[in-house]
Every structure is written in structure tokens, then in C-alpha cells.
Amino acid sequence: MVGLSWAERIGVPESFALAGLEMDPARLPGGTGWGELAGELRGYLDALVGVDPPADLVSEMAEQLRSWRERLAAARVPERDQPWGHRVDLPARGQALAPHVEMLDRGDDWLEATVVFGRFHLGGHDAVHGGAVALLFDEVLGRFSDTHGRPAARTVSLDVAFRAVTPPERELRLRVWFEREHGRKRQLHGELRDGDVVCAEARALFIVLRPDQG
Numbered sequence: 001m002v003g004l005s006w007a008e009r010i011g012v013p014e015s016f017a018l019a020g021l022e023m024d025p026a027r028l029p030g031g032t033g034w035g036e037l038a039g040e041l042r043g044y045l046d047a048l049v050g051v052d053p054p055a056d057l058v059s060e061m062a063e064q065l066r067s068w069r070e071r072l073a074a075a076r077v078p079e080r081d082q083p084w085g086h087r088v089d090l091p092a093r094g095q096a097l098a099p100h101v102e103m104l105d106r107g108d109d110w111l112e113a114t115v116v117f118g119r120f121h122l123g124g125h126d127a128v129h130g131g132a133v134a135l136l137f138d139e140v141l142g143r144f145s146d147t148h149g150r151p152a153a154r155t156v157s158l159d160v161a162f163r164a165v166t167p168p169e170r171e172l173r174l175r176v177w178f179e180r181e182h183g184r185k186r187q188l189h190g191e192l193r194d195g196d197v198v199c200a201e202a203r204a205l206f207i208v209l210r211p212d213q214g
């Protein structure tokens with residue numbers, strides 16, 4: 001698997017393929033610098049939640065963020081044209097919402113990956129927020145559900161069992177697999193481990209979209 005891009009390793013959902021564009025980052029929304037920007041934003045959020053900054057630094061940051069928000073308003077585009085979440089050539093689809101996942105290996109109906117939750121995803125008391133764990137499962141199971149030529153589906157049910165505290169800032173192991181496919185229904189399972197400890201398990205049901213639902 002070494003040497004393959006994220007998109008090649010996980011498979012690009014055909015239904016979400018960027019129409020008419022090759023996987024040349026310079027021609028994709030956000031261009032060649034988008035991955036670095038998304039990574040810096042992720043790092044910024046992780047850093048921000050871990051500090052108690054002096055008042056002048058807080059004011060300066062707020063002023064700079066306000067300035068960026070105002071500049072970005074002029075560049076707003078429809079969702080289909082935004083790089084955020086659409087850059088399947090980048091980790092986490094070029095967004096900072098979901099944690100950073102690295103593919104290790106996969107078969108036709110299973111996938112193994114590592115994941116590190118940053119401090120941004122903390123719920124409290126050194127435990128990753130349960131919603132962030134559910135987000136991870138929805139993201140990875142959802143994307144994997146659409147691979148190998150399968151048409152796009154949506155999550156209708158996601159059941160997460162939290163077996164042990166999920167620690168932040170540690171490399172965890174994620175395994176997901178297809179349990180069953182019948183008609184429009186796809187059942188996938190997932191398991192998140194910290195070493196030998198099972199942190200969480202997920203069972204998800206995806207329903208294939210009809211042509212008028214895409």
C-alpha cells in the first residue's frame with residue numbers, strides 16, 4: 001500500500017468524483033496549498049484548546065480571525081465547489097472536523113487504519129468526546145461503504161458502544177468491515193482499539209440513495 005495516495009488507498013466514491021477534473025492538486029478546488037492549510041487549521045485548534053493565553057494575545061487572535069472571516073466572505077462559493085470535505089486526495093477530505101486517519105491496509109470488505117484524536121476532540125477528563133468517536137465511525141464507515149463501485153448511501157443508523165475511555169494524542173487502531181449487504185441496505189461494523197483495549201464499537205446501517213435522492 002506504500003506509495004499510494006489516500007484517494008487510491010480508500011477508493012474515491014464515484015458518485016462524489018470531482019467531475020471533469022484529474023487528480024492534479026493544482027486543478028482541484030483549494031489548489032496545491034489546501035492540504036497544508038487544513039493541517040495548520042487542525043494544529044491551530046489543537047493548540048488553542050490547550051492554552052490559557054494572556055489577554056493581549058486573546059484580543060490579537062480575535063482581531064486576526066475577524067479579519068480573515070471578513071476576507072473569506074467575499075470568496076464564498078456553493079457547497080459543490082468548496083475544497084473543504086471534497087478533497088478526497090487529502091487526509092480527512094481536506095477538512096479539520098474529523099480526526100486524522102491513516103490507512104494501513106484494506107481488502108474488498110474490510111479496512112484497517114490508525115487514528116490520532118487531537119486535543120480539540122477532547123470531551124473532558126482526558127477522554128475524547130463521544131460525539132467525536134461517533135464522527136470518526138460515520139466518516140470512515142460512510143466512505144468505505146461507498147467504495148468498490150458501490151453507489152452512494154447515507155447513514156440512517158449509527159449505534160456506538162463506548163467500552164473504555166478513548167485517549168487523545170495517542171495512535172489508536174481502527175478496523176471496519178462490511179457485515180451484510182442486501183437490497184439498498186449496507187450494514188458495517190467498526191472497532192476502535194488502544195493497544196489491546198477496545199475503546200468503542202460501532203454498528204451502522206447505510207441506505208443506498210435512489211437516483212432522485214442524490
Ligand SMILES: CCCCCCCCCCCC(=O)SCCNC(=O)CCNC(=O)[C@H](O)C(C)(C)COP(=O)(O)OP(=O)(O)OC[C@H]1O[C@@H](n2cnc3c(N)ncnc32)[C@H](O)[C@@H]1OP(=O)(O)O
Pocket residue numbers: 013016017085086087088093138139142143153154155156157184185205207209210213
Ligand atoms: C467528495 C466527497 C466525498 C464525501 C464522502 C462522505 C463520507 C462521509 C459519510 C457520512 C455519511 C453521513 O453522515 S450521511 C448524513 C446523515 N444521514 C442522513 O442525513 C440521512 C437522513 N435520511 C435520509 O435521507 C433518508 O432516510 C434516506 C434517503 C437515506 C432513505 O430514505 P428512503 O429512501 O425513504 O428509505 P426508507 O424507505 O425510509 O428506508 C429504506 C429501508 O431502510 C430501512 N430503514 C430506514 N431507516 C432505518 C433505521 N434508522 N433503522 C433501521 N432501518 C431503517 C427502512 O425500514 C426500509 O427497509 P425496508 O422496508 O426496505 O426493509
